[in-house]
Amino acid sequence: xxxxxxxxxxxxxxMSRNQSIVxxxxxxxxxxxxxxxxKTTVYQQDLERGSSGTPxxxxxxxxxxxxxxxxxxxxxxxxxxxxEEAKKVLRKIDYRVVSIxxxxxLLQYLDKNGINYASAYGFNAGTHINGSQYSWLNSLFYxxxxxxxxxxxxxxxxxxxxxxxxxxxxxxxxxxxxxxxxHNFAGIAINRFMLGVVEAAVNPGFVLIMGxxxxxxxxxxxxxxxxxxxxxxxxxxxxxxxxxxxxxTGLARWKYVFLIFGAISFAWxxxxxxxxxxxxxxxKFLTERERAxxxxxxxxxxxxxxxxxxxTEQAWQCAKDPKTWMLFVMAIGAQVPNSALTSFTSIIVxxxxxxxxxxxxxxxxxxxxxxxxxxxxxxxxxxWPNSRCITMIVANTxxxxxxxxxxxxxxxxxxxxxxxxxxxxxxxxxxxxxxTMISSNISGYTKKQLTGAAVFTGYCVGNIIGPQxxxxxxxxxxxxxxxxxxxxxxxxLVMVVVLYIYMWRDNKARNKAAADLPALTEEQExxxxxxxxxxxxxxxxxGFRYTL
Numbered sequence: 172x173x174x175x176x177x178x179x180x181x182x183x184x185x186m187s188r189n190q191s192i193v194x195x196x197x198x199x200x201x202x203x204x205x206x207x208x209x210k211t212t213v214y215q216q217d218l219e220r221g222s223s224g225t226p227x228x229x230x231x232x233x234x235x236x237x238x239x240x241x242x243x244x245x246x247x248x249x250x251x252x253x254x255e256e257a258k259k260v261l262r263k264i265d266y267r268v269v270s271i272x273x274x275x276x277l278l279q280y281l282d283k284n285g286i287n288y289a290s291a292y293g294f295n296a297g298t299h300i301n302g303s304q305y306s307w308l309n310s311l312f313y314x315x316x317x318x319x320x321x322x323x324x325x326x327x328x329x330x331x332x333x334x335x336x337x338x339x340x341x342x343x344x345x346x347x348x349x350x351x352x353x354h355n356f357a358g359i360a361i362n363r364f365m366l367g368v369v370e371a372a373v374n375p376g377f378v379l380i381m382g383x384x385x386x387x388x389x390x391x392x393x394x395x396x397x398x399x400x401x402x403x404x405x406x407x408x409x410x411x412x413x414x415x416x417x418x419x420t421g422l423a424r425w426k427y428v429f430l431i432f433g434a435i436s437f438a439w440x441x442x443x444x445x446x447x448x449x450x451x452x453x454x455k456f457l458t459e460r461e462r463a464x465x466x467x468x469x470x471x472x473x474x475x476x477x478x479x480x481x482x483t484e485q486a487w488q489c490a491k492d493p494k495t496w497m498l499f500v501m502a503i504g505a506q507v508p509n510s511a512l513t514s515f516t517s518i519i520v521x522x523x524x525x526x527x528x529x530x531x532x533x534x535x536x537x538x539x540x541x542x543x544x545x546x547x548x549x550x551x552x553x554x555w556p557n558s559r560c561i562t563m564i565v566a567n568t569x570x571x572x573x574x575x576x577x578x579x580x581x582x583x584x585x586x587x588x589x590x591x592x593x594x595x596x597x598x599x600x601x602x603x604x605x606x607t608m609i610s611s612n613i614s615g616y617t618k619k620q621l622t623g624a625a626v627f628t629g630y631c632v633g634n635i636i637g638p639q640x641x642x643x644x645x646x647x648x649x650x651x652x653x654x655x656x657x658x659x660x661x662x663x664l665v666m667v668v669v670l671y672i673y674m675w676r677d678n679k680a681r682n683k684a685a686a687d688l689p690a691l692t693e694e695q696e697x698x699x700x701x702x703x704x705x706x707x708x709x710x711x712x713x714g715f716r717y718t719l
Contacts, residue, residue: 237478237705243452247463248470248697260457260464261389267456268384269393271447272377275340277400278436279373281408282347283312283366284513285432288412289425291517291527297423298359302643308363309514309638315367317631323372324624327379328616329479331449336376340440343369347433351426374606374630375623379477382610382619384451384465387472387718388556390607395549398603402542402596405516405534412517412531450477470700478616478706485617488708494612495622497670498605499629504662505602506633507640507655508574512537512595515641515652519592522647523585533589541596548600552607557719559604560671566600567664573597574657582648595656601663611718612674615708633659674717681713 286294286308295305327335346366353359377397381390415427422430448454451465469476489495511519516537521530544566552559573594580587609626613619640655699714709715 243463243466247467248701250463250467252464252467256464257468260461260468263456263461264384264465265393267446267448267454268380269396271443272380272397273400274439275336275373275443276377276397277404277407278340278432278439279343279370280401280404282343282432282436283370284404284408285347285350285428286363287514287517288408288415288531289428290514291412291521291530292415292424292428294425297425298353298355300356300359302646304356306638306641308359309510310635311360312363312367313631313634315364315369316371317367317628317635319368319371320375320624320627320631321621324375324620325481327372327376328477328481328620332376332379332383332477333447333449334444336372337440337444337447339369339372339376340443341437342440344433344435344437344440347429347436350429350433351422371627375620375627378606378610378623379620381607382469382472383476384469386468387611388553390610391552391559391604392549394603394607394610395545395600398599398606399542399545399549401599402538402540402545405512405538405541405596407538408534410532410535412534413528416528416531452476470704472611472614476704480617482615482617482706485615485708486621488615488710489618489621489625492618492622492710493673494608494670495625497666497673498608498622498626501605501663501666501670502602502626502629503633503636504659504666505598505605506630507637507659508570508595508598509634510637510641511592511652511656512598514638516592518641519649520589522649523588525585525589537593537596540593541599544597544600545603548604552604559607560667560674560719563601563604563667564664564671566597566604567660567667569597570595570601570660571657571664574653574660577653578650578657598660601667605667607718608670613709614712614715615706618708671719674719678716678719681716684713 286305290305295301300308343366346362346369350359350362353362377394381394385393411431412428415424418424418427421427448456451457451462451469454462454465457465466476516534517530520533521527525533548562548566552562573591576591576594577588580591582588605626609619609623613622637652637655637659640652641649642651645651699712702712702714709717
């Protein structure tokens with residue numbers, strides 16, 4: 172049977188565009204007529220049969236202000252599917268989405284930290300910079316990241332996010348390939364600033380993708396799967412740095428770092444351009460029915476999929492929401508210590524008393540600690556969904572221990588200080604889990620992308636401050652840097668506890684307002700999901716509950 176797609180809100184063709192929008196918005200708040208129910212049922216029957224005449228899903232909403240997938244959701248809201256079918260769709264999504272995020276994030280981490288590996292092989296001498304200027308190169312990357320944060324967030328809202336991030340990857344590959352041509356501080360400073368501008372979209376973009384493709388319960392493990400590449404990159408980068416150390420012919424060895432990373436990133440960006448999808452409703456790798464299942468799955472998040480329209484009222488709510496500022500301060504605290512585990516790692520390990528090659532391969536255990544902690548945290552928070560804040564608290568406590576040891580242990584205890592540095596690699600788990608607070612606990616697409624931008628603004632501030640704590644005058648002890656790490660971890664821990672209490676109390680108040688029910692009724696659940704698909708924020712949608 173061949174049927175014609177009829178949405179719930181039919182608009183007469185002769186109406187003007189403005190009249191159509193008004194009619195659609197008005198009818199969206201009315202109950203469906205018997206005729207509407209019949210037409211939706213016919214549509215769903217065709218979808219379930221999977222016949223050649225299956226109608227095409229709407230790819231975006233014509234209802235102003237609603238989620239881009241709202242009309243699709245209304246068409247398939249009564250669609251039924253079993254666990255096996257849901258798992259099949261999830262596997263296909265993982266294969267196309269997580270695989271690309273994994274590769275891109277791995278390269279992003281290697282690329283921005285390329286100067287860490289290059290610093291061991293004459294980078295400072297080759298670019299004619301001193302120790303203070305090297306610190307500024309690390310900060311300048313995050314100045315670029317900071318400047319581009321809000322513009323990139325807006326562009327990802329307005330344009331197809333998959334293609335936008337793919338072109339971003341290609342562009343930063345080109346920037347890296349030009350790095351060996353830099354021969355003074357001015358040149359390399361501009362190069363690093365532009366690299367930060369281009370890479371600014373990656374982290375917040377991936378957080379948005381998590382919310383567009385995965386349920387709240389699925390997000391921690393998927394996010395940690397790509398985020399664990401920080402640990403893999405640390406191990407791989409250490410091995411690559413060790414291998415480059417054995418090159419004795421051709422160009423200066425530090426140049427090979429950027430040429431290799433740049434070429435791989437450029438090629439990977441082209442691959443991503445053809446594979447990374449934009450929306451569940453337009454994903455060509457899914458069948459029509461699978462797209463419907465994908466939308467229905469994500470609808471359960473009570474936060475919609477995507478909305479291309481920037482909403483000023485959501486921007487104001489983001490600015491007033493205490494969670495925004497808690498996450499912002501948390502990000503600053505988390506990232507002040509970050510430079511010690513990225514751009515300055517080779518210098519720190521060498522300062523402990525190890526030789527040049529040792530400063531490369533002794534980063535590998537720290538990378539493994541980070542890799543294992545991230546995956547373990549992802550599994551724990553998937554099995555026990557409301558353990559995210561607790562997991563962050565445990566990881567951050569370990570970091571505090573590591574930083575305290577770096578401050579207190581004598582310089583002569585090089586192995587004790589090295590183990591203390593490895594303990595600090597648990598910090599990746601705490602910060603990455605805070606990103607799921609955005610993808611799972613912030614609703615309303617404008618508010619979500621702005622909250623992400625705010626968090627990564629704090630991320631930039633912390634990473635700008637961090638390198639400045641490494642004073643050349645304190646080498647090789649760098650006492651101020653280790654004290655700054657300890658303070659940053661303590662601030663982060665306090666903010667995690669405050670955020671947990673805030674969300675727990677809000678959940679409790681909402682349950683009390685809903686007649687002390689621990690869970691929503693089936694009808695309340697449907698209303699809450701629809702409110703999310705209407706792009707309502709978590710503060711306005713009273714059926715929304717925070718994942719702790």
